[in-house]
Amino acid sequence: MTPMTREHALALDAADTLAPLRRQFDLPDDAVDGLIYLDGNSLGMLPRATAARVAQVITQEWGRGLIGSWNSAGWMAQPARIGDKIATLVGAGPGELVVADSTSVNLFKVLSAALAIQREDAPTRRVIVSERSNFPTDLYIAQSLCRQHGCGLRLVDTPAEIPAALDADCAVLMLTQVNYRTGALHDMAALSAAAHAAGALALWDLAHSAGALPVALNADGADFAVGCGYKYLNGGPGAPAFAWVRPGLVDRFVQPLSGWLGHAAPFAFDPDYRPAPGIARYVCGTPPVLAMAALECGVDTLLAAAKLGGMAALRAKSLALTRLFIDTVAARCAGQGLLLVSPDADAQRGSQVCLAFAGDSAAGRANAAYAVVQALIARGVVGDFRAGDPASGLADILRFGVTPLTTRFVDVWDAVERLRDVLASGQWREPRFAQRGAVT
Ligand SMILES: *Cc1c(COP(=O)(O)O)cnc(C)c1O
Numbered sequence: 001m002t003p004m005t006r007e008h009a010l011a012l013d014a015a016d017t018l019a020p021l022r023r024q025f026d027l028p029d030d031a032v033d034g035l036i037y038l039d040g041n042s043l044g045m046l047p048r049a050t051a052a053r054v055a056q057v058i059t060q061e062w063g064r065g066l067i068g069s070w071n072s073a074g075w076m077a078q079p080a081r082i083g084d085k086i087a088t089l090v091g092a093g094p095g096e097l098v099v100a101d102s103t104s105v106n107l108f109k110v111l112s113a114a115l116a117i118q119r120e121d122a123p124t125r126r127v128i129v130s131e132r133s134n135f136p137t138d139l140y141i142a143q144s145l146c147r148q149h150g151c152g153l154r155l156v157d158t159p160a161e162i163p164a165a166l167d168a169d170c171a172v173l174m175l176t177q178v179n180y181r182t183g184a185l186h187d188m189a190a191l192s193a194a195a196h197a198a199g200a201l202a203l204w205d206l207a208h209s210a211g212a213l214p215v216a217l218n219a220d221g222a223d224f225a226v227g228c229g230y231k232y233l234n235g236g237p238g239a240p241a242f243a244w245v246r247p248g249l250v251d252r253f254v255q256p257l258s259g260w261l262g263h264a265a266p267f268a269f270d271p272d273y274r275p276a277p278g279i280a281r282y283v284c285g286t287p288p289v290l291a292m293a294a295l296e297c298g299v300d301t302l303l304a305a306a307k308l309g310g311m312a313a314l315r316a317k318s319l320a321l322t323r324l325f326i327d328t329v330a331a332r333c334a335g336q337g338l339l340l341v342s343p344d345a346d347a348q349r350g351s352q353v354c355l356a357f358a359g360d361s362a363a364g365r366a367n368a369a370y371a372v373v374q375a376l377i378a379r380g381v382v383g384d385f386r387a388g389d390p391a392s393g394l395a396d397i398l399r400f401g402v403t404p405l406t407t408r409f410v411d412v413w414d415a416v417e418r419l420r421d422v423l424a425s426g427q428w429r430e431p432r433f434a435q436r437g438a439v440t
Contacts, residue, residue, distance in 0.1 A: 025301070035382075039401055054297075058090065065158060075292075078292040090209075095279065099242045100240060100283045101240065109256065114171070119149070128154070128168075128171060128172045129200070133182070134155075152169075172203050175191065178350030183343070183353065189219070192220055208351070211299075226242065227244075229241050232351070233298050235299070239336070240295055244279065254275045329419070353388075357369060363423065371434050386439070
């Protein structure tokens with residue numbers, strides 16, 4: 001076991017070859033004394049380059065270049081160009097991935113494609129398999145498509161139930177690679193292979209994995225993928241998302257949001273839709289140029305890690321950070337009723353640590369997870385609360401995301417010390433910490 005001292009955490013930071021990457025960001029601790037941000041898995045930090053780049057797009061490209069900038073500033077090429085950059089982070093090839101719309105909208109497109117392909121190849125397969133604890137928007141989109149296509153959604157309660165759910169009715173296995181509530185990481189290669197062996201297609205949501213850990217879409221046999229721009233890709237609030245389709249499948253289906261910029265020749269203004277070849281057909285309308293410029297700055301912060309070992313090195317640091325978090329909680333918060341909800345095995349954990357309170361602890365009896373997260377925020381530790389579901393036996397969760405580009409080992413140590421203080425002092429019981437905002 002590692003010696004648990006603040007000095008030890010500082011020594012780990014001093015030895016960290018990725019530490020300089022942190023300077024790419026406008027760090028809140030420069031402005032707000034002692035702020036520790038452990039929520040990059042909900043909204044990534046602001047890169048230093050972003051404000052100037054977006055200002056340049058506004059004042060120069062838009063202000064001076066006006067409509068000519070669609071060509072001269074490469075605006076029209078953004079979905080493919082930024083897509084190629086993201087492709088290098090998720091094991092996809094050039095020309096295979098586009099940036100467009102939101103994760104929810106892209107999921108609608110790729111899930112429609114998967115269902116349509118199965119309707120041709122295996123019309124009796126009419127079930128989408130997913131997890132009840134998947135992020136709700138994924139389930140809502142699937143429910144809508146089930147209504148339109150006369151299909152069913154089959155939800156499993158634990159990953160162990162997935163293989164048995166892949167039966168002769170299953171058309172698509174739709175999973176989020178890292179579970180947003182627990183941080184549990186699926187084995188993409190094994191589950192894609194299991195889906196294929198059962199005659200199903202494998203669709204992956206990379207919202208909590210793109211930019212957080214190495215992803216190998218082609219090598220691991222994925223068929224479809226979507227991912228989020230504002231989490232680990234640091235693209236800013238509401239950043240555009242991305243879509244990827246296995247090259248062998250991409251031309252088989254015309255996704256249903258057949259807008260003009262997914263047309264083979266948009267500027268022919270042909271009254272009849274003809275899809276562009278390849279992934280370009282997954283673009284619907286005009287790219288949000290300002291948001292795209294911000295997203296590109298965010299993606300560039302990850303590409304900057306390439307010379308220091310890339311995603312593999314970032315993953316090693318992420319695991320060292322979450323390991324330190326777990327071990328420090330065990331050592332320093334013993335007796336406070338905290339349970340580890342994330343997998344303890346490194347290979348099964350994404351880039352976050354989720355905790356819950358044992359039902360028979362003081363905090364557990366008081367349903368204190370929300371108040372504890374608020375009390376921590378008041379002490380400068382920004383994590384988040386995710387509501388449980390008593391009907392499914394899921395506890396309320398305290399979630400702490402680490403982002404290896406920015407999180408330091410000493411941040412982990414200090415965050416756990418403040419958690420210990422909030423619990424040991426009973427400060428979370430103050431009424432002000434029970435008040436709820438619209439966004440939690
Ligand atoms: C964050 C997240 C989304 C976000 O979808 P939006 O369309 O951007 O709101 C979707 N799916 C998962 C699994 C997520 O974690």
